[in-house]
Amino acid sequence: MAGRRGQAAAPAGRARQAVAGLADEQIVSNVLRGRGEDFEELVRRHQGAIHSFLLRMVRDPDEAMDLSQEVFLKVFCSLERFDPRFRFTTWMYRIASNAAIDQIRKRRSAPVCSLDAPADDGSTGREVAGVDPTPDQFLQARETRGRLEDAIQTLPPEYRQVLLLRHQGERRYDEIARITGLPIGTVKNRIFRAREILKRSLPS
Amino acid sequence: MMTCAELRPLLSFFLEKETGPLETLEARRHLDACPRCRARARTMAGVLQSCSDLPAGPPGRDLPGAVMQRLRALKAASGARGAKWTGLALLLAGGLGALAAPDAPMRRALGRPLSFLAGLVSQGGASERLRELMAESAPGVPQLVQGGIRAGLSDAALGMDATLAVNLLATALAFVLALAIPVALVTAWLLHRDASRSTPLP
Numbered sequence: 001m002a003g004r005r006g007q008a009a010a011p012a013g014r015a016r017q018a019v020a021g022l023a024d025e026q027i028v029s030n031v032l033r034g035r036g037e038d039f040e041e042l043v044r045r046h047q048g049a050i051h052s053f054l055l056r057m058v059r060d061p062d063e064a065m066d067l068s069q070e071v072f073l074k075v076f077c078s079l080e081r082f083d084p085r086f087r088f089t090t091w092m093y094r095i096a097s098n099a100a101i102d103q104i105r106k107r108r109s110a111p112v113c114s115l116d117a118p119a120d121d122g123s124t125g126r127e128v129a130g131v132d133p134t135p136d137q138f139l140q141a142r143e144t145r146g147r148l149e150d151a152i153q154t155l156p157p158e159y160r161q162v163l164l165l166r167h168q169g170e171r172r173y174d175e176i177a178r179i180t181g182l183p184i185g186t187v188k189n190r191i192f193r194a195r196e197i198l199k200r201s202l203p204s
Numbered sequence: 205m206m207t208c209a210e211l212r213p214l215l216s217f218f219l220e221k222e223t224g225p226l227e228t229l230e231a232r233r234h235l236d237a238c239p240r241c242r243a244r245a246r247t248m249a250g251v252l253q254s255c256s257d258l259p260a261g262p263p264g265r266d267l268p269g270a271v272m273q274r275l276r277a278l279k280a281a282s283g284a285r286g287a288k289w290t291g292l293a294l295l296l297a298g299g300l301g302a303l304a305a306p307d308a309p310m311r312r313a314l315g316r317p318l319s320f321l322a323g324l325v326s327q328g329g330a331s332e333r334l335r336e337l338m339a340e341s342a343p344g345v346p347q348l349v350q351g352g353i354r355a356g357l358s359d360a361a362l363g364m365d366a367t368l369a370v371n372l373l374a375t376a377l378a379f380v381l382a383l384a385i386p387v388a389l390v391t392a393w394l395l396h397r398d399a400s401r402s403t404p405l406p
Contacts, residue, residue, distance in 0.1 A: 036275070043268040051267065052260035065263055072271045073278075148254045167255035173222065188217065195216050199251045 016041065024088035028079055043072050046089065050096050053164050057100035059153055067103055071096045086178075093169050094179040097161055104157045144202065151201035159194040162187050206230040208241055215241070216248050296388050 019027060019041045030038045050071060055064035074095050082091055152160060165171045165179060173191075177184040211234050217223050218231040235242050 037272070039275070040268045040272050043271050047267045048260050048262045051263040052258070055263075056258075061264075065265060065267070068263065068267055069270055069274060072267070073274060076271075076275060144254055145257070145259075148258070152258075163255070164258075167252075168258050168260055189213075192213050192216060195248065195251055195255075198255070199247055202247075202251060202254065 025084050028082055028084070028088060031076075032079055039076055042075075042088075046092060047072075049169060050092065053093070053096060053168055054100055056149075056152060056164055056168070057157070057160060058103050063103065067099055071099050074099065087175070089169075090171065090175045090179060093165060093171060093175075097165065097179050101157060101161060147202055148198065151198045154201075155194055155197060159190050159197070162190045163194040163198075166191055205237070206234040208234070208238060211235075211238075211241055212244075215245055216252060219245065219249050219252055292388075292392050296385050296392070 019038050027038050051068045054067045058064050165176045176187045
């Protein structure tokens with residue numbers, strides 16, 4: 001029984017490995033041709049970036065998780081409308097960005113949740129990713145990151161959106177303009193203002 | 205030369221190498237000459253570095269598994285919707301077949317309204333054609349009509365109008381059904397097409 005299961009799992013593993021080597025746009029093309037299960041690789045590939053972006057935008061881990069699912073479902077359901085001339089990630093961030101802004105608009109007066117505040121499970125904080133702290137710089141790095149996270153959360157959503165797209169999503173300015181539908185000058189202006197706010201909040 | 209106020213909004217973009225050649229040159233010249241702006245540039249470089257170091261990792265829960273599970277649930281729901289519409293279409297098609305078949309009981313029950321109307325149009329002589337049809341579909345009626353004629357009553361006075369009205373009603377019903385069924389089939393197809401997404405579900 002276990003042997004048969006093992007035999008069945010082996011081709012699945014090989015297929016996953018083959019998909020893992022493909023570019024996003026090729027996987028999209030596979031999915032549109034009927035290989036829906038390949039979509040899992042896209043989710044696997046971008047879950048960290050999208051979830052972290054949404055978590056910093058909506059500031060609630062459960063909400064961010066639900067929103068991440070919604071975003072990927074929306075991405076899947078809209079794959080037919082994806083224009084392969086553009087980068088898949090730009091298009092995906094556009095969907096995520098709109099979803100985050102919609103969510104924030106829905107609940108304007110939600111309480112602030114610090115990423116560094118103690119979590120319900122008693123852990124030290126709501127870490128959004130695995131961090132490799134060097135022993136000698138651990139405290140300083142942690143403090144700086146905590147201040148930065150808090151400062152990002154105090155930014156107006158429209159500033160936070162463009163800043164996170166730039167630094168966390170690693171989007172170019174023209175891509176951010178396309179994602180947000182704003183002129184590039186407005187994008188740069190918002191990012192400049194956001195950085196000025198962050199600069200004031202961090203130790204010099 | 206660029207002033208401090210002019211450099212300030214450009215500083216972070218200059219540090220990211222996102223300024224044009226002329227602006228880059230001007231900014232560099234200004235920074236060489238202005239210690240305050242150099243200090244500001246160092247602080248801003250730290251901000252940019254901290255922002256770039258923002259951690260991004262997978263969420264605690266199995267997001268790909270959850271997404272794929274929801275997609276499969278969508279597929280199951282879409283399949284059930286498809287089956288419902290297919291069932292409806294088959295039912296309607298069956299109804300149409302029952303009506304269209306030459307010796308179908310439903311068609312006989314309607315008194316062959318289509319052929320009746322066709323006969324009226326093509327042959328004229330409504331009264332003769334009507335008697336003929338009535339003899340086929342409702343044997344009791346001609347005797348009744350004959351009885352009425354023998355009693356000195358005209359076709360029109362005795363039941364002829366009623367029979368004609370019944371046949372016309374049946375004809376109208378058949379036309380409505382004949383029109384409604386294709387419309388329903390097309391509507392069902394359109395609804396089914398909209399309900400089932402184009403991206404093949406996993």
